[in-house]
Amino acid sequence: xxxxxxxxxxxxxxxxxxxxxxxxxxxxxxxxxxxxxxxxxxxxxxxxxxxxxxxxxxxxxxxxxxxxxxxxxxxxxxxxxxxxxxxxxxxxxxxxxxxxxxxxxxxxxxxxxxxxxxxxxxxxxxxxxxxxxxxxxxxxxxxxxxxxxxxxxxxxxxxxxxxxxxxxxxxxxxxxxxxxxxxxxxxxxxxxxxxxxxxxxxxxxxxxxxxxxxxxxxxxxxxxxxxxxxxxxxxxxxxxxxxxxxxxxxxxxxxxxxxxxxxxxxxxxxxxxxxxxxx
Numbered sequence: 198x199x200x201x202x203x204x205x206x207x208x209x210x211x212x213x214x215x216x217x218x219x220x221x222x223x224x225x226x227x228x229x230x231x232x233x234x235x236x237x238x239x240x241x242x243x244x245x246x247x248x249x250x251x252x253x254x255x256x257x258x259x260x261x262x263x264x265x266x267x268x269x270x271x272x273x274x275x276x277x278x279x280x281x282x283x284x285x286x287x288x289x290x291x292x293x294x295x296x297x298x299x300x301x302x303x304x305x306x307x308x309x310x311x312x313x314x315x316x317x318x319x320x321x322x323x324x325x326x327x328x329x330x331x332x333x334x335x336x337x338x339x340x341x342x343x344x345x346x347x348x349x350x351x352x353x354x355x356x357x358x359x360x361x362x363x364x365x366x367x368x369x370x371x372x373x374x375x376x377x378x379x380x381x382x383x384x385x386x387x388x389x390x391x392x393x394x395x396x397x398x399x400x401x402x403x404x405x406x407x408x409x410x411x412x413x414x415x416x417x418x419x420x421x422x423x424x425x426x427x428x429x430x431x432x433x434x435x436x437x438x439x440x441x442x443x444x445x446x447x448x449x450x451x452x453x454x455x456x457x458x459x460x461x462x463x464x465x466x467x468x469x470x471x472x473x474x475x476x
Contacts, residue, residue: 202274202275202277202307202308203230203273203274203275203276203277203278203279203280203307203308204274204279204280204307204308204309204310205274205280205282205298205299205302205307205308205309205310206225206229206279206280206281206282206309206310206311206312207282207288207289207290207295207299207309207310207311207312208221208222208225208281208282208283208289208311208312208314209222209287209288209289209311209312209313209314209315209316210222210243210283210284210285210286210287210314210315211243211286211314211315211392212286212287212315212317212320212391212392212393212417213286213390213391213392213393213396213417214392214393215243215246215247217314217315217392218243218247218314219312219313219314221312222247222312222314223247223248223249225279225281225312226243226244226247226249226251226281226283227249227250227251227252228252228253228279229251229252229253229279229280229281230253230254230273230278230279230280231253231254231255231256231270231273231278231279231280231281232251232253232254232255232256232280232281232282232283233256233257233258233266233270233280233281233282233283233294233298234255234256234257234258234282234283234284235257235258235259235283235284235285235293235294236257236259236285237255237256237257239285240255240283241255243283253279253281256269256270258270258282258294258298259294260294263294263297263298264297266298267297267298267301270298271298271301271302271305271307274302274307275305275307282294282295282298286315286317286417287315287316287317287318288311288313288314288315288316291316291318291334292336292337292362315392317362317388317391317417317419318334318360318419320388320391320392320419321360321386321388321391321398321419321420321421322358322360322421324386324388324391324398325358325385325386325388325398325400325421326386326400327358327384327385327386327421327422327423328358328423328424329358331356331357331358331424332357332358332359332360333355333357333358333359333360334359334360334361335348335359335360335361336361336362337361337362337363337364338361338362338363338367338371338420340367345371345374346374346378349374349375349378349379350378352378352379352422352425353378353379353425354425354428355424355425356424356425356427357424358421358422358423358424359421359422359424360419360420360421360422361419361420361422362418362419362420363418363420364418365389365413365414365415365416365417365418368387368410368414368418368420369407369410369411369413369414371420372385372387372403372406372407372410373407373411375403375407375422376402376403376404376406376407379403379422379425380403381402381403381404381407382402382403382404383402383403383422383423383425384400384401384402384403384422384423385400385401385402385403385406385420385421385422385423386398386399386400386401386420386421387399387406387409387410387414387418387419387420388418388419388420388421389414389415389416389417389418389419390415390416390417391417391419393416395416397416427461428460430460430462431462432462432463432466432467432470433470435456435457435460435462435467435470436467436470436471436474438456439452439453439456439467439471440471440474442456443471449468449471450468453467453468453471
């Protein structure tokens with residue numbers, strides 16, 4: 198592949214158990230021209246556990262050097278080489294290095310593919326016992342108190358199940374803050390050491406989990422948080438919202454249907470209430 202562009206390959210790696218590695222990952226580790234690894238030592242350990250010897254060049258590709266590595270990796274791709282990106286665990290770009298390189302390849306119209314596999318996000322979600330039909334991923338929880346307070350304020354009304362990561366050193370304080378901000382009765386699950394020997398999923402209310410974590414929690418942690426309950430509103434409460442939108446030029450019938458549907462009330466009753474308020 199010297200006359201055409203190479204290909205960027207994003208590959209998911211096991212969260213802990215090497216047995217979760219795909220056959221395609223093993224093949225890619227042995228054949229890629231360049232392997233950009235978040236931690237080269239962990240890559241060597243994974244390769245050894247999988248019984249494969251990387252034949253290509255191995256370069257470090259962690260957060261602090263990600264931007265600096267881009268020119269050489271892009272040069273390799275333009276030269277026809279296959280560049281494999283792997284992180285310590287899970288999928289590159291998902292709270293791990295990879296996004297900047299993908300964006301650069303998109304900009305330069307270079308081929309990109311992905312070898313799917315383990316994901317702490319969907320694994321924790323599946324194990325949580327909470328609704329999985331709609332969810333959002335928030336990455337790592339904010340460290341600074343002010344940012345965390347603002348973050349919790351946004352989650353107060355978030356209806357979807359929320360998945361995020363947290364450090365074992367901060368999980369106790371986060372759960373205590375979550376219980377205070379969102380209510381101690383909100384359900385959640387703390388998933389630690391997924392797929393590893395000491396895997397544990399602790400389910401309960403935020404108040405219960407905050408008490409459990411107070412003595413300390415170890416390992417890689419993913420948290421799954423129940424979505425906010427539906428708003429409890431009455432038809433009269435919705436009249437001002439509809440009236441404001443109609444005043445700005447929207448059709449009453451359309452607005453009434455949208456607002457009623459979102460709030461779970463009768464469209465007919467809301468429509469009639471708006472008309473009655475005009476008299």
